[in-house]
Amino acid sequence: MTILMSNAAAAMGRTQLSANDRSLLQQYAQETHSDYCAGCTAICESAITGDVPLGKIMRYLMYSRSYGEHDHACERFRTIAPRVRRQMAELDYSLAEQKCPRRLPIGKLIKEAVEELS
Numbered sequence: 001m002t003i004l005m006s007n008a009a010a011a012m013g014r015t016q017l018s019a020n021d022r023s024l025l026q027q028y029a030q031e032t033h034s035d036y037c038a039g040c041t042a043i044c045e046s047a048i049t050g051d052v053p054l055g056k057i058m059r060y061l062m063y064s065r066s067y068g069e070h071d072h073a074c075e076r077f078r079t080i081a082p083r084v085r086r087q088m089a090e091l092d093y094s095l096a097e098q099k100c101p102r103r104l105p106i107g108k109l110i111k112e113a114v115e116e117l118s
Helices: 002-011 019-035 041-045 054-065 070-077 082-088 094-099 106-117
Strands: none
Touching: 041 054, 041 094, 054 070, 054 106, 070 106, 082 106, 094 106
């Protein structure tokens, strides 16, 4: 209960972080920012031809890899139209990768998603 109350207070801005804590969090964010999609899909999805829902696919990979919800991720992935799933591995994602603020290897991740979640 103590941990829950502490987390709730922090989430609601009722806990003051020290300058050192803020610095450490900023450092951690810098070190890990390329490990996850931030959901700014308007940037990457506008840079590709086709109807590939990049943000959703990145979220499904997160469900599987980070949360251990592989079956759920596969179920959600299969809701993407078969035509779109077939074209995913064939598209050029280089422009989307260049525009990605997180510098994610989008093409590689899409191919991995097709393999892991199909």
